[in-house]
Amino acid sequence: MKITKEEVLHVAELARLDMDDEAVAKFSEQIGTILAYMDTLNQVDTRGVPPTSHALSLHNAFREDEAAGSLDRDDALANAPEREDGCFVVPRIVEQREAK
Amino acid sequence: MKLYELTIHAAQDLLKRREISAVDLTRSVLERIREMDSRIGAYITVAETSALAQAEAADRAISEGGGGMLTGIPLAVKDLICTRGLRTTCASRILENFVPPYDAGVIERLHAEGAVVVGKANMDEFAMGSSNENSALGVTRNPWDLSRIPGGSSGGSAAAVAADMCLGALGSDTGGSIRQPASHCGVVGLKPTYGRVSRYGLVAFASSLDQIGPLAKDVTDCAAMLSAIAGYDRRDSTAVPKPVPDYGAALRADIKGLRIGLPREYYGASGLSPEVESVIQKAVGVLEEMGARCMEISLPHAPYVVAVYYLIAPSEASSNLARYDGVKYGFRDAGREGLLEMYRSTRSKGFGPEVQRRIILGTYALSAGYYDAYYGKASQVRTLIGQDFREAFESCDVIVSPVAPTPAFRIGENVDDPLTMYLSDIFTLSANLAGIPGLSVPCGFSGGGLPIGLQIMGNHFDEETLLRVGYAFEQATDVHLRKPALDAPDGMDRQGDPE
Numbered sequence: 253m254k255i256t257k258e259e260v261l262h263v264a265e266l267a268r269l270d271m272d273d274e275a276v277a278k279f280s281e282q283i284g285t286i287l288a289y290m291d292t293l294n295q296v297d298t299r300g301v302p303p304t305s306h307a308l309s310l311h312n313a314f315r316e317d318e319a320a321g322s323l324d325r326d327d328a329l330a331n332a333p334e335r336e337d338g339c340f341v342v343p344r345i346v347e348q349r350e351a352k
Numbered sequence: 353m354k355l356y357e358l359t360i361h362a363a364q365d366l367l368k369r370r371e372i373s374a375v376d377l378t379r380s381v382l383e384r385i386r387e388m389d390s391r392i393g394a395y396i397t398v399a400e401t402s403a404l405a406q407a408e409a410a411d412r413a414i415s416e417g418g419g420g421m422l423t424g425i426p427l428a429v430k431d432l433i434c435t436r437g438l439r440t441t442c443a444s445r446i447l448e449n450f451v452p453p454y455d456a457g458v459i460e461r462l463h464a465e466g467a468v469v470v471g472k473a474n475m476d477e478f479a480m481g482s483s484n485e486n487s488a489l490g491v492t493r494n495p496w497d498l499s500r501i502p503g504g505s506s507g508g509s510a511a512a513v514a515a516d517m518c519l520g521a522l523g524s525d526t527g528g529s530i531r532q533p534a535s536h537c538g539v540v541g542l543k544p545t546y547g548r549v550s551r552y553g554l555v556a557f558a559s560s561l562d563q564i565g566p567l568a569k570d571v572t573d574c575a576a577m578l579s580a581i582a583g584y585d586r587r588d589s590t591a592v593p594k595p596v597p598d599y600g601a602a603l604r605a606d607i608k609g610l611r612i613g614l615p616r617e618y619y620g621a622s623g624l625s626p627e628v629e630s631v632i633q634k635a636v637g638v639l640e641e642m643g644a645r646c647m648e649i650s651l652p653h654a655p656y657v658v659a660v661y662y663l664i665a666p667s668e669a670s671s672n673l674a675r676y677d678g679v680k681y682g683f684r685d686a687g688r689e690g691l692l693e694m695y696r697s698t699r700s701k702g703f704g705p706e707v708q709r710r711i712i713l714g715t716y717a718l719s720a721g722y723y724d725a726y727y728g729k730a731s732q733v734r735t736l737i738g739q740d741f742r743e744a745f746e747s748c749d750v751i752v753s754p755v756a757p758t759p760a761f762r763i764g765e766n767v768d769d770p771l772t773m774y775l776s777d778i779f780t781l782s783a784n785l786a787g788i789p790g791l792s793v794p795c796g797f798s799g800g801g802l803p804i805g806l807q808i809m810g811n812h813f814d815e816e817t818l819l820r821v822g823y824a825f826e827q828a829t830d831v832h833l834r835k836p837a838l839d840a841p842d843g844m845d846r847q848g849d850p851e
Contacts, residue, residue, distance in 0.1 A: 259716070260712065263712050263715045266719065267670060267674075267711045268692070268695040268696050269700050269703075269712070270696045270697055270699075275708075279709060282709065282770055282771075283709065283712060283713055285771050286662065286713060286770065286771050286774070287713075289658075289771055290659045290726065292659050293656060296653070296656060296729075296733050296736065298729060298736070301732040301736060302732070302735055303728060303732050303734070304731055304738060305560060305731060306590065307560065307785065307787020307788075308547055308590075308592065308787050310547075310589075310590060313586075313589035313590075323454070328680075330451070331449075331450055331451060331453075331682065332679070332681060333678060333681075333682070333684035333686070334686075340679050340680060342694070343693075344690075344691075
């Protein structure tokens with residue numbers, strides 16, 4: 253097997269995805285088959301070949317630092333699942349200390 | 353002839369002469385959608401009210417002697433291009449109720465040129481797929497055979513054009529997602545050079561590969577749409593500040609002396625159906641009769657494009673899709689306590705299986721210990737694929753190939769076999785990896801009556817030559833004039849060949 257169930261679970265954790273046993277089994281089999289196919293790349297000699305991240309040779313796209321309008325706050329919040337007082341609401345992320 | 357059947361250029365003539373109004377034309381298209389789309393499923397959202405308002409504005413502009421390149425022309429837009437105030441779902445549960453607060457760069461251009469947006473087209477979720485079967489919001493069927501896929505991921509755009517439910521459509525192409533559905537639905541589709549069209553407001557899948565482009569009823573319309581949407585946009589730092597030519601002026605049926613490269617690695621490739629190969633050979637013969645010269649060329653790294661693409665695209669996707677966290681917009685599953693738990697259940701319930709598969713694959717390819725072997729290696733081979741094309745274009749002007757190895761397959765045929773599905777993208781992926789433009793034009797039919805497209809690829813920013821070749825081919829044949837038999841008098845749909 254090219255990718256173990258443990259590796260699928262680890263990667264799912266990195267990608268913030270829940271995965272039940274059935275999904276883990278299915279993904280490890282399917283992705284294992286795909287990764288085995290990817291091994292064909294080992295036939296290519298890439299010593300000294302620079303990687304390509306963009307097809308065109310792009311340079312930094314500079315522009316003047318000019319003040320301009322931005323998205324209105326209400327517009328920015330309009331699609332939020334939960335909002336309050338002009339802010340996004342998220343579940344609590346700081347543990348509360350137990351009262352002594 | 354019904355108004356919805358018109359091409360863009362024919363409608364423009366009638367609008368200019370005031371023989372029809374933009375409102376008449378838009379109403380006709382909306383009526384066609386009402387009649388037909390329950391069978392096809394090309395649209396996720398139909399924007400009747402705003403379309404009619406835009407048509408009225410177009411009529412006013414025309415009566416004042418003004419108007420732009422696409423005034424009064426009803427178009428469909430793939431549902432991953434942001435439209436202000438009009439739901440943009442990416443065919444995903446996670447964005448099912450997302451209403452963008454701004455327009456994409458191409459939508460601003462369409463409006464500036466007077467176009468009418470009739471609705472948002474169905475697609476594979478987040479543009480991941482080659483069949484539209486990965487849409488979370490409904491099945492899309494091929495107008496030529498309702499039991500078959502329309503192709504993907506711009507399958508709704510292609511089906512809407514083929515079934516006359518719009519005069520043209522915008523799609524996006526990351527690995528063939530405009531060209532392949534265009535081929536399967538018998539319409540024209542163009543993936544422009546990377547950087548030719550602004551990606552601002554295009555929901556990102558794989559940022560180094562994504563490009564917006566037109567799907568149209570013929571090459572003339574395709575050129576008109578490209579002229580309208582191409583050009584620099586400072587909000588897309590990869591858009592190229594290069595003047596936009598008048599693509600319509602490139603349409604001359606003269607290809608005498610044109611050098612056509614036929615890659616030896618493509619012909620006789622495993623998986624290429626003999627039926628498709630013979631239709632493509634006949635089409636190449638038509639181009640030769642018009643004075644083009646064919647030569648065998650080599651793209652030595654062609655056998656590796658599927659592996660390279662399916663490492664790079666999922667890697668970029670895994671990063672781009674990290675933004676869907678249930679906080680700023682989109683679906684949130686608030687069933688469990690804690691932030692991480694909320695992220696996880698939101699993403700697991702919001703993304704469909706193919707999207708999750710690609711996120712896992714991409715995250716793995718980028719993860720510590722595997723980066724060099726997978727993403728790094730693929731990025732190096734990508735350099736070699738680009739070099740292959742640079743060398744090829746020293747000896748030929750265009751490269752001609754099939755778009756897809758087979759005609760449209762049946763819905764459900766390949767759903768549980770992702771690798772087989774990926775391998776069917778073999779002819780289209782390299783244009784995205786190399787950043788070059790590719791055009792698909794209808795060039796014939798299978799024995800079962802399914803459309804087959806011809807792919808014409810060219811050098812960076814040489815869309816004019818591609819359009820000229822496509823136009824010349826159209827002048828010599830009548831393939832592009834054939835329509836699916838959706839209005840058969842007996843009310844029967846063709847349900848595939850008798851096998």
